[in-house]
Amino acid sequence: MKSSRPHAAWVPWFFLGPFLLGFAIFVAWPLVRAVALSLEQTYGPGVRVFIGLRNFEFLLRDPLFWTAFRNTVVFTLGSLLLQMPAALGLALLLNRPSLRGRHWFRLVFFSPALIGMVFAATLATLVFEKQTGLINYGLHALCRRWDPDFPWLEDYLMTSLLLAALWLYTGFNMVYFLAALQNVPADQLEAASIDGAGRGRRFWHVTLPSILPVGGFVVLLSVAGSFQIFVLPYVMFLRTGGGGPHDRGLTILMYLYKTGFLAGDLGYASAIGWVLTLLLVGLVLLHRRLTRGEEI
């Protein structure tokens, strides 16, 4: 391609210009400030004092941070345990070319993923309401012994959060599994079937290994997302300050938001931001190690 007329030197910069300008101001510079801020204490955005590593020292001993950390980890593990089998199960049910209405089922299962967190959380709050909520009213109507005052949002915070997340994300994860199932080698399934392998063994020895990389990716996405959960509990437990009674619904990102933007300490919020980032980076490295850089 040496014969072609080269472009002028300014051309790539013309195309990169608008992005780079925004990137420099709103990504690169804040990133630099995020380092400096984590070494400062601020009183709102205007007043700041350098305090060295004290934010991180304090964080390690901050019981509220550890509460938030524990809640976030519990939510993440619970989400994985509930959503992955459910998503894979639905995908397996749908994975039949002859199935009628396949398209419509997929659409319905996917639809909750469209709803913004605030809207989903508002809906969830009312669904879990005492007396009038869909769940308490419905269960009481089905079985009179169900207590219509069952305190989902007061005493069973984590359960209600996990159920709401299950509703929101199962269909979303299912789409990935469904795509992966299309690529399971049909000849191997057939060969296994001729060799007399039953349904269970075919699944275990052929299907599962071939969808494993996608599975790993879905787990990674799900863990990264769950670690940043904030709006769902914040709105669901708005009545109890967002964190719920005894902060049992407090999450890492919610704590960051509260310290930075309600209490006004952007420095401590940045320190929390770095810890969250480190956790997520560690997770990505772990995933790469486990999959040995295999791309899907």
Place this chain on the structure above:
Amino acid sequence: MSERRRIARGLGLILLYALLLFFAGLTAVPFLWMVTSAFKAKGDFFSSLFLPGGPGFLGVAWERLTLDNFRRLFRELPMARALLNSVFLASVSSVGATLCGAMGGYGLSKFRFRGREALTALVLGTAVLPLPLLLAPRFELIYHLHLLDTYAGYLLPQLAPAFGVFLFRQAMLNHVPDEIIESARLDGCGEIRIFFALVLPLVRPMIGAFVIITFLGVWNDFIGPQIILQTTERLPLAVTLASLQNNYGTDYGLLMAGTLVSVAPIIFLFLLLQKEFISGLTSGSLKG
């Protein structure tokens, strides 16, 4: 034997459809409940799960349904303004971010210049950084730029879509052959025209997907506008609904009407553009 097999197979199919319908029902019931609740008066929440029973058609007391919730949302509460704000912020962001992202991706993928590799690595590196890390320093910056509580304060950062540049770079590496660009240049075609008339049409699926991701991301964004915007007249739906929830927590009908108004446009768009939605959302998604 084969007779038995056919029966077993039939039963299996029935079971399959029953399971699928059951789970589809479970997924859809909250939506259905939301829609019916939006038209109910508060008292009827205690006497009926979906629609109030009565002597009317299908055993429903249709005359007890009400549009009051919507009337209050639009007459007494700033819902119309919030809807307009959401449409405005999401449209401007998605057009701006897509244009900047596509141009940036083109610049990184189809030109050779010094520092390209380093720049690409930097952009990719920041594309995977979690957004929460930037919340505090960005807020501080926007405060110092005197852009707090302005639309610009929310919109300008949207014009730096690192992840979008990454997606468009990939799309252009895969779908835009260098030869096309070079022969257009030989024909004397201007650089800007090459980009808009030749390159962009070749990555149309990515444009559709990215417009949708951004639109949906902004429509559903809560933290961003919650931090940057303050005046009631500037708030989008997500923040407005959260404050309704705060102030009218037990006004079930009102809240469900507000949620319905907030999600209906998205559901409508989804039904129109299902394919683009699903491929867009699964191409790079973050929960928040």
